[in-house]
Every structure is written in C-alpha cells, then in structure tokens.
Amino acid sequence: MSLLYKNVKQLVFDIDIFIDTVEQGVLVFKEGVTNYLKDERASFADKIIQISKLESSADKLQRKIDDLFYRHSILPQNASDIESMLDKIDEIIDICKDNLYQFDDELPFVPKELRNDFIRLVDISVESALNVFPAARAFFREPLKVKEMLAKVYFYEKEADKISRNIKRRLFHDMKDLQLSQKMHLRYFALHIETVSDKAERLADTLSILALKMSL
Amino acid sequence: MIILFFLSSGLFLGWSLGANDAANIFGTAVGTRMIRFKTAAIVASIFVILGAVIQGAGANETLGSLGSVSTLAAAFTVALAAALTVYWMTRMSLPVSTSQAIVGAIIGWNLYTNNSTDLSTLSKIVTTWISGPILGGLFAIPLYMLVRYLSKKTKTHVLFLDAYTKYGLLLVGAFGAYSLGANNIANVMGVFTSSVNLPAIDLGFAIFSGTQQLFLIGGVAIAVGIITYSKHVMQTVGNTLMPLTPEAAFVVVLSQSLVLFVFSSQGLSDALVSLGLPAIPLVPVSSSQVVIGAIIGIGIYKGGKQIKFKILGSISLGWIATPLAAGIIAFFMLFFVNNVFQQDVGGDRQLTQISQVLRSDSTSNINDEFADEINPDTASKNTLDAFKNHDNELPAFADNTNIHIYYLIGMSILLLVAAVLIYWMQKNKKQNLLEKASHNAKEESHKLKLERLEKSLEDKRHLQEDLGKELKFRQGEMVTMAMSIIRKNEFINELKEEVIKIKSQVKEHETRLGLNRLSLMITRDLSIDHDREKFQMNINAQHSNFLHKLTESFPTMTDNEKRLASMLRLNLSSKEIASILNISPKSVEMNRYRLRKKLKVDPKVNLSDFIREF
Numbered sequence: 001m002s003l004l005y006k007n008v009k010q011l012v013f014d015i016d017i018f019i020d021t022v023e024q025g026v027l028v029f030k031e032g033v034t035n036y037l038k039d040e041r042a043s044f045a046d047k048i049i050q051i052s053k054l055e056s057s058a059d060k061l062q063r064k065i066d067d068l069f070y071r072h073s074i075l076p077q078n079a080s081d082i083e084s085m086l087d088k089i090d091e092i093i094d095i096c097k098d099n100l101y102q103f104d105d106e107l108p109f110v111p112k113e114l115r116n117d118f119i120r121l122v123d124i125s126v127e128s129a130l131n132v133f134p135a136a137r138a139f140f141r142e143p144l145k146v147k148e149m150l151a152k153v154y155f156y157e158k159e160a161d162k163i164s165r166n167i168k169r170r171l172f173h174d175m176k177d178l179q180l181s182q183k184m185h186l187r188y189f190a191l192h193i194e195t196v197s198d199k200a201e202r203l204a205d206t207l208s209i210l211a212l213k214m215s216l
Numbered sequence: 217m218i219i220l221f222f223l224s225s226g227l228f229l230g231w232s233l234g235a236n237d238a239a240n241i242f243g244t245a246v247g248t249r250m251i252r253f254k255t256a257a258i259v260a261s262i263f264v265i266l267g268a269v270i271q272g273a274g275a276n277e278t279l280g281s282l283g284s285v286s287t288l289a290a291a292f293t294v295a296l297a298a299a300l301t302v303y304w305m306t307r308m309s310l311p312v313s314t315s316q317a318i319v320g321a322i323i324g325w326n327l328y329t330n331n332s333t334d335l336s337t338l339s340k341i342v343t344t345w346i347s348g349p350i351l352g353g354l355f356a357i358p359l360y361m362l363v364r365y366l367s368k369k370t371k372t373h374v375l376f377l378d379a380y381t382k383y384g385l386l387l388v389g390a391f392g393a394y395s396l397g398a399n400n401i402a403n404v405m406g407v408f409t410s411s412v413n414l415p416a417i418d419l420g421f422a423i424f425s426g427t428q429q430l431f432l433i434g435g436v437a438i439a440v441g442i443i444t445y446s447k448h449v450m451q452t453v454g455n456t457l458m459p460l461t462p463e464a465a466f467v468v469v470l471s472q473s474l475v476l477f478v479f480s481s482q483g484l485s486d487a488l489v490s491l492g493l494p495a496i497p498l499v500p501v502s503s504s505q506v507v508i509g510a511i512i513g514i515g516i517y518k519g520g521k522q523i524k525f526k527i528l529g530s531i532s533l534g535w536i537a538t539p540l541a542a543g544i545i546a547f548f549m550l551f552f553v554n555n556v557f558q559q560d561v562g563g564d565r566q567l568t569q570i571s572q573v574l575r576s577d578s579t580s581n582i583n584d585e586f587a588d589e590i591n592p593d594t595a596s597k598n599t600l601d602a603f604k605n606h607d608n609e610l611p612a613f614a615d616n617t618n619i620h621i622y623y624l625i626g627m628s629i630l631l632l633v634a635a636v637l638i639y640w641m642q643k644n645k646k647q648n649l650l651e652k653a654s655h656n657a658k659e660e661s662h663k664l665k666l667e668r669l670e671k672s673l674e675d676k677r678h679l680q681e682d683l684g685k686e687l688k689f690r691q692g693e694m695v696t697m698a699m700s701i702i703r704k705n706e707f708i709n710e711l712k713e714e715v716i717k718i719k720s721q722v723k724e725h726e727t728r729l730g731l732n733r734l735s736l737m738i739t740r741d742l743s744i745d746h747d748r749e750k751f752q753m754n755i756n757a758q759h760s761n762f763l764h765k766l767t768e769s770f771p772t773m774t775d776n777e778k779r780l781a782s783m784l785r786l787n788l789s790s791k792e793i794a795s796i797l798n799i800s801p802k803s804v805e806m807n808r809y810r811l812r813k814k815l816k817v818d819p820k821v822n823l824s825d826f827i828r829e830f
Contacts (some may be wrong), residue, residue, distance in 0.1 A: 008379045015375075075378040076249040077461070082374075140374045172695070173789050180699045184692075214374065 007072045011065060015140070018061040018086065022093040023133045025054040026196070029096035030126040033193065036103045037115045048104055055097040062090050081210050088203040089136060092129055095199055099192045108189050109182055111175065114167060121163045121193050128156035128197035132204050139207055139214075146211035153204040160197040164190045219412055222288045223430075225296035227437040230404040232302055233314050234264070234441020237400070239449045240472060240507045241392035244465035245385040246450045250378075253447045259386060260393040260446075261439035267397025267480075268405075268435035269428050274482040274498035276402040276409060276427070282337045283322040284410045289559035290325055290550065291407040297321040297546035298403070301538060308645070312538050313502030314403045316345065320539025322407065324546030328554075329562055340497045345535055348475055348501035349509025355471035356513035363467055381462045388470040392503075395476035397435055402500045405434035464514055471510040472503055505534070537641065540633070690758055694786055697751050702795040712738045751796065755782045766830070770814060777811050780804070784824045 032047030065086060069079045110118055135149040167190045171183045178186075242256035285291045298317040305312035319341055326333045367377055414426035460468060478484060478496060485496040554561045712735060719731040756763065759782045766773060766781060773781075783793045790808065794801040808823060817826045 004382065005379055008375050012373055012375050073249050075375060078374075141371045142368075143374070144368065169787075172787065180696060184696075 004072065004074075007068060008074060011068045011074060012140075014061055014065050014068065015086070016137070018058060018065060019089060019133055019136055021054050021058045021061065022089050023130065025051055025058065025093035025096050026126055026129045028054060029100055029196070030122055032100045033103065033122040034119055037110055037118055044104070048100055051093075051097045051100050055093050058090055058093050062086055078210075078214065081213065085136070085139070085203070085206050085210055088199070088206050089133075092132075092196065092199045092203065095195055099196070102189070102192060106185070108185050110186065110189075111178065113175070114170065114186070117163065117167045117170070118190070118193070121160060121167060121190060124156050124163055125160040125193050125197040128153050128160060129200040131156060132200045132207070135204065135207055139211055143211040143214040146207050150204045150208055153200055157197040157201040160194050164194040219288070222292040223408060223412070223433065225292050225299055226404050226408055226434060229295050229299040229302065229314060229318075230434045230437030231441040231445075232299060232306075233400055233404060234438035234443075235445035235449055236306070236441075237314075237396055237503045238393075238442040238446035240503045241389050241396065241469055242385075242446075243450045244460045244462065244468070245382075245389060246447070248462055248465070250382050250385055250462050250465075251389070253450070255386070256389060256450075257443050257446065259390050260442045263390045263393035264397035264438050264442065265432065265435035267394035267399075268401035268431040268438070269397075271394075271398035271480055271482075272401035272405075272431045273427065274485070275399050275480045275500045276406045278337060278341065278497065278499050279318070279322065279402045279406040280410065281334055282319065282341065283326045283331060283333065285322065285325055285407045286410050286562035287560050288408070288411040289553055289557075290329075290561040291411045293549045293553050293561065294318070294321040294325050294407045294546050295404075297324065297549050298542050301542040301545055305538065305541065308641075313505060313534060314400060315500040315502050316534060316538035317542040318403045318406065318500070320542030321546035323539065324543035325550060325561070327543070328547050328550040341499050342535070344479060344497050344499040344501055345505070348479065349505045349512075351475050351478070352471050352506035352509030353513030353516070355474050356467055356510035357517045359470055360464065360467045360514050360517055363463055367463070378462070381466060384466045385462060385469065388466055388473055392469050392473035392476070395473045395480065396503055397438065399476040399480040400500050400503065401431045401434050401438075404437065405430045406500075460511070464511075467514065468507055468510040471513070472506045475506045475509075476501065476503060502534075533641065687758075691786065694751070694754060694758065695788075697754070698783075698786065698788055698792065698796055701751060702792050705795045705798060708738055708741060752779065755779070755786070759785060762830070773814060776807070777814065780807050780811055781827050784808075784827045787824060787828070 028047050028051045032044055032051065035041075035044040035047060066083060068074065069083065075082065131152040132150070135146050135153070138145050138149055168187050171178065171186055171190075175183065238257075238260050241260060242251065242253075245251040246253050246256050285294050295318070298314065298321040301317040301320070302312050302314055319338075323333055323338070325331070372380070408430055409427050412426070412430060414429045416426055417424040417429070479499055479501050481496070482498065485498060489495045550561050553559045715731055715735045715738065719728055719735065722728055722731065762785065763778055763782065766778060779797075780793065783796070788796070790804040791801050794804045797804070812823050815823075815826065817823055
C-alpha cells in the first residue's frame with residue numbers, strides 16, 4: 001500500500017511536470033514567433049532548439065504517465081479519460097513545435113505593416129492556451145471550478161479568430177504590393193498560429209466534459 | 217471425528233456464506249480493480265475469523281432463545297436444512313439469506329419437537345430483518361453526504377483521492393468482514409453451541425471457550441468460502457445490483473459494516489441500556505439486504521431515479537419464502553433422522569420415543585394378560601384392574617397419533633403453500649428473464665441503430681468536411697483567378713495608356729495607324745476577355761444555390777446585379793471588381809449602391825457581410 005502511495009505521488013509529480021513542460025513550450029513558441037517577426041534570427045534558432053527539447057521531454061513524460069496509470073491500476077475507471085486529456089495537452093506543444101519549424105523551413109515574408117498584427121495574433125492565441133493549463137491543473141483538485149476557469153480560453157480563442165480574419169482581410173484587400181503567392185503564404189501562417197488557440201479550445205471542451213463526469 | 221461429521225453441515229453453510237457474502241464487502245472494490253482479489257481475500261478471511269471469535273456470542277444468544285437445539289443430530293439436521301435451502305434458492309436465483317434460513321430451520325425444529333417458539337424473540341428477529349436494510353439506508357445517506365462534502369472541501373488531488381479510497385475500501389472491508397463474522401457466525405455455528413461442549417482452553421492471557429472454538433471452526437469455513445469461491449461471485453454478481461463508484465462502494469460497505477456491528481455488539485447494547493435507552497437486539501441480519509438498503513439510500517439521496525423498486529419486493533418475498541422453505545425442509549429431515557436413522561433430535565420427540573417403548577411394553581403386558589385370561593388358573597381380579605389401567609393409557613396413545621396426523625396435515629399444507637409460492641416465484645423469474653431478454657434485445661438493437669446512426673453521422677461529417685475543403689479550395693481558386701484577371705487587366709490598361717502616350721508623341725502616319733490598331737486590339741481584348749467569361753461561368757456554377765436563393769427572394773434582380781453579388785461574396789473589393797469587369801471603380805460603387813437599395817440592406821450593415829451571410 002505504501003508503494004501505491006509512492007507511485008501516486010510520482011504520477012502527480014509527473015503530471016505537474018508534464019503540464020509545466022507544455023506551458024513552457026507554448027511560451028517558447030510565442031517568443032520564437034516574435035523573434036522571427038523582429039528578425040532576431042539567433043534567438044529564433046535558439047527557440048527552435050528549446051521547443052524541440054521540450055516537446056521530446058513532454059512525449060517521454062506522457063509515455064511514463066501512461067505506464068504508471070496502467071501498471072499500477074491507478075484510478076482505473078477514469079484513467080483513459082485522463083490520458084485522452086493529457087494527449088490533447090500534448091497536441092498543443094506538438095502544434096507549437098510544428099509551427100515554429102514551419103517558420104524556420106518556409107521563411108515567410110511578413111511585411112512591416114503586418115508584423116504587429118502577427119505579434120498580436122500570436123499573443124492572443126498563446127494566451128488562450130496559457131489559460132487552459134490552470135484549468136487542467138484545477139481538474140485534478142477542484143473539478144467543479146474548471147468550467148468557470150475556461151471562460152477566458154473561449155474568449156481568447158474568439159479574439160484570435162478575429163485577428164486572424166483581420167490579417168487575411170488586410171492581406172487581400174490592402175496589400176497591393178504583395179504577390180498572390182505571398183498573400184496565400186501569409187494567410188496559412190495566420191492559420192497556423194490560430195490553430196494553437198483552436199487546440200486550446202478543444203482541450204477546454206474535453207476538460208469541461210471530464211469535470212462534469214468526475215463531479216457526478 | 218463424529219463431531220466433525222455432524223459439524224459438516226454447519227461448515228458447508230459457512231462455506232456458502234463466505235462465498236456469497238464476501239462479494240457484499242469487496243465486490244465493487246475487486247470488480248473495479250481498486251483492490252486485488254488476493255489482498256481482499258486475505259484481509260476478509262483474517263477479519264471474519266476475528267469477528268466470529270471475539271464478538272460472535274451476542275447474536276448467538278438470541279438464536280438460542282428462539283430454539284436451543286439440544287442434540288448433535290438435530291443441530292446437524294437444522295444446519296443442513298438451512299444450507300440446502302440457501303443452496304437450492306441460490307441455484308434458482310431466488311433472494312435468499314442465511315440468517316433467515318437458519319431461523320426458519322430452528323422454527324421447523326421447534327415445531328417437530330413440540331418446543332414452543334418464543335414469539336417475542338421471533339418478533340424481535342423479524343423486526344431486525346426489516347430494520348436492517350432501513351438502517352443501512354439511514355447510515356448510507358449522511359455518510360455519502362459527508363464523503364462528498366469532504367472530497368469537495370479538502371481539494372484533494374483526484375489521484376490521491378483514488379489512493380485514499382483504496383485504503384478506505386480496504387479498511388472498511390476489514391471492518392465489514394469483522395462485523396460479518398461477528399453477526400453471521402451464529403447462523404453457521406449457533407445451532408451447535410448447545411449440543412457440542414468442547415473443553416475451554418486456557419491461553420494464559422485469556423480463556424478460549426468451547427463456543428469460541430466452535431466459532432473459530434465456523435470462521436475458518438467462511439474464510440475457505442471467501443478464498444475458494446467468492447472471486448467468481450464478485451466477478452459475476454458484484455455489480456449486478458447497481459454499478460457503484462468506488463466512493464459510493466466505500467459508503468455502502470461502511471454502512472453495512474456498521475449495521476452488522478450494531479446488531480452484534482453486546483458492549484454497545486449494554487452502553488445504551490446504562491443510558492436508560494432500550495437494548496439493541498443482537499440478531500444475525502442479512503448482509504446482502506443491508507447492502508441493498510444502503511444502495512437505495514444513496515439512490516434516494518441522488519434523486520431516486522435509478523432505484524429499482526422491484527428489489528424491495530424480492531427482499532420482502534425472501535423474508536417469507538426463505539424461513540418457510542427452511543422450516544419445512546428441517547421438519548421433514550428431522551422426521552427422517554428421528555424415525556429412519558433413530559437419532560435423538562431432542563425436545564418432546566425424545567419423550568415420544570420413550571412412550572413408544574413404554575407402549576410396546578404395555579402391549580406385550582396386555583397380551584400376557586389375555587393369555588392369563590385364557591388360562592383360568594392364572595386369572596385373577598388384578599387382571600381386570602390392569603385392563604382398566606390400560607384403557608386409561610390408550611386415549612393418551614391415540615392423542616399422540618392424532619398430533620402426528622395434525623402435524624403431517626399441517627406440514628403438507630405448508631409444503632403445498634411453499635410449492636405454490638415457489639412455482640409462482642419460478643414463473644415470475646421466467647417472466648422476468650423473458651422480459652430481461654426482450655429488454656436486452658431491444659437495447660442491443662437500439663445500440664446497433666445508434667451505432668449505425670453515429671457511423672452515418674460520422675460519414676456525413678467527413679463528407680461535409682471534404683466538401684468544405686473542396687469549397688475552400690474552389691474559393692481559393694476563384695480568388696486566384698480573379699487576382700490573375702485583375703493583374704492582367706491592370707497590365708493591359710497600363711499597356712493601352714502607354715500606347716496612347718506613344719501615339720501622341722509619334723507624327724508618322726503609318727506608325728500612328730499601327731498604334732491605333734494596337735490600341736483597338738487591346739480595347740477589344742479587354743471587353744471580350746475569355747478569362748473573365750470563364751471566371752463568370754465558374755462563379756455561376758459555384759454559387760448556383762446562392763444565385764437561385766437570391767432570384768427567389770428578389771425576382772427583379774438583373775444579371776449584372778447578380779454577378780456583382782457573386783463577386784462581393786468572394787470578398788473582392790470594388791477596385792478589384794472594376795478591374796475584372798473592365799469598368800471604372802465609380803461604376804462599381806454606383807452598382808453597389810443600387811444593389812444595396814434593391815436588397816433593402818440597412819445602411820449600418822456592410823453589403824459584403826450581408827451577401828456572405830445571405
């Protein structure tokens with residue numbers, strides 16, 4: 001029985017570290033995109049390495065958590081739900097890493113007039129993700145509070161949508177000097193950044209259902 | 217050795233109690249994989265034995281006052297009758313309780329041996345059967361509320377809560393096993409305590425009485441039942457009643473343990489008496505029925521929607537059917553044991569045998585005396601007196617025969633009632649099974665239908681997603697096409713302006729003519745643009761639904777207005793539209809104004825937005 005307590009303690013610790021890692025990954029993503037937009041190439045390269053390491057350690061932690069859950073039969077009735085939730089958290093860092101790599105690989109040309117818009121988009125999209133992590137932590141301690149903590153996530157997700165749409169409108173309406181290919185390219189990058197908040201929204205949906213299930 | 221043989225029926229009863237009732241304590245914990253069966257079996261076995269030895273005496277006294285089965289053969293028969301009733305009714309999936317079976321069997325013994333049944337004890341026992349499940353429910357509600365409140369208030373991590381629930385389930389399981397041993401050991405070994413007198417053993421620190429030794433043997437039998445067969449019961453019937461969360465299971469087991477403890481604790485009863493309150497009846501109660509009471513209690517707290525009230529009916533039926541069946545079986549078995557195997561079963565039956573011996577002696581005396589009468593030499597006056605005495609004894613013999621007949625008639629009626637009752641229960645059971653099967657079939661078909669619907673919904677969703685992607689792609693294509701037309705037209709216009717500029721600077725006639733032709737060609741190309749036509753066709757094809765809806769809503773719309781609406785739907789600016797249509801942006805603005813008027817769009821609303829949402 002003391003072994004069980006030790007394993008549970010380890011699992012709680014690992015889950016906390018896992019969420020912290022993903023949260024750090026999101027912050028690195030935000031910094032990385034800002035570095036790219038401000039043309040700070042050295043810092044950007046550094047962020048690429050950082051996010052890659054964080055994503056890989058998040059994956060390792062997730063596998064360890066899965067293993068602990070099943071091997072020691074911890075919370076057998078809700079283990080699969082919690083794992084699917086952790087999987088959705090992992091998707092956030094995955095998409096952040098992919099996006100940052102896309103910036104590195106495709107080197108999109110962002111005109112000066114749009115840089116602030118892109119910075120604002122990345123800020124808001126990341127804000128949405130950053131607000132879902134406290135809710136994910138609260139799920140384990142106060143499931144009833146999760147719902148009210150998710151309001152900000154939905155708000156920022158909608159804001160990110162608006163900014164992204166605004167960028168697209170500006171691209172195709174006002175940016176006469178840009179080539180269509182460039183417009184299309186930037187349009188996709190706006191979409192990529194917006195996806196982070198979309199993933200946060202999906203996680204929020206899962207969390208609210210799980211919290212309800214746990215409180216029954 | 218002979219004692220062990222006679223104890224075998226009690227041990228069998230103990231084994232079946234262990235096999236069935238351990239599921240009430242650890243069923244949910246093992247079923248939900250919170251606790252391993254091995255751990256549960258070890259804990260339950262140890263504590264059931266401890267409960268039986270330490271606290272088993274209280275409930276045993278009450279059973280003893282109901283009927284003190286005085287001979288070993290009778291005790292064997294009574295326990296066997298109870299065990300067979302439990303086994304038989306379990307096989308027929310009828311609600312059964314060891315406590316009720318043993319009480320019925322003891323009453324059967326009372327009837328057979330002409331012992332009077334203490335009605336006050338019997339009513340005390342029956343009241344406890346009813347109050348047991350009620351008390352289970354009453355314990356469960358506040359306990360469940362407390363557990364919920366604590367789990368919410370303490371903000372414990374879900375995973376730690378799970379670990380604490382595991383520890384809790386193990387602890388209350390141990391307490392439950394202890395209470396089960398304490399309360400139910402009387403069912404298993406109670407009938408033997410009057411007939412088996414084992415010498416007490418002095419352990420130095422305490423005296424291990426003969427009754428406690430008997431209870432230890434019974435406890436071991438229960439433990440063997442738990443280890444050998446309860447896993448099967450836990451896996452098959454552990455969750456049949458209602459799927460419980462580990463939290464609810466904790467409350468149910470704790471409530472059951474408390475009820476069983478209350479009805480077997482002499483100390484608690486004495487404490488209440490010392491406070492001037494009535495004593496607690498120490499009676500063996502059915503752990504399964506207390507569990508049902510506790511689950512119903514939780515169900516009522518949750519709003520009462522999930523409660524299957526049919527179960528209450530089956531419990532009440534068990535209260536009547538089990539003792540009745542056990543009583544009848546015990547009566548007939550005692551009859552056989554007494555008359556066929558010539559075993560002393562105690563009570564009046566012992567006297568009857570003696571009187572029968574007397575009767576056979578007296579009959580032989582009568583014969584002798586008849587012989588005396590035949591022989592006139594030995595006839596005397598005393599013979600006549602002897603006849604008179606025998607005449608007085610014969611009615612008593614006839615009375616006993618009458619009692620026999622009344623018993624047999626009474627028992628036959630009871631047997632008939634029991635047979636009818638069992639037939640009715642079987643019929644009910646069959647009907648229930650049929651209903652269950654039809655319900656299951658309906659549920660299965662509903663599930664299949666639901667799955668099919670979900671699949672088709674999923675397919676439709678995929679199709680919609682694909683179509684959405686296609687639409688997005690097409691729209692992208694349209695925008696690309698529009699952009700290329702715009703760029704081309706911009707370029708041609710620039711070219712035309714350049715040609716006009718050169719023409720104004722050139723004076724040579726031939727060159728001017730050539731430039732004129734070039735300018736004309738450019739103008740013609742701008743007015744008859746194949747790309748534009750293709751673009752227009754694509755727009756019409758893609759927005760056919762939209763155009764159709766627009767025509768239906770506004771029948772007076774012209775083709776040009778429809779074309780403008782389609783382009784606005786593509787989110788193109790006035791300048792871009794002007795370039796595509798080879799008209800001035802001012803004309804586009806004018807057309808937009810007309811279109812707005814025709815569509816009766818509110819001045820505050822953006823026309824493009826209105827068209828996109830149309």
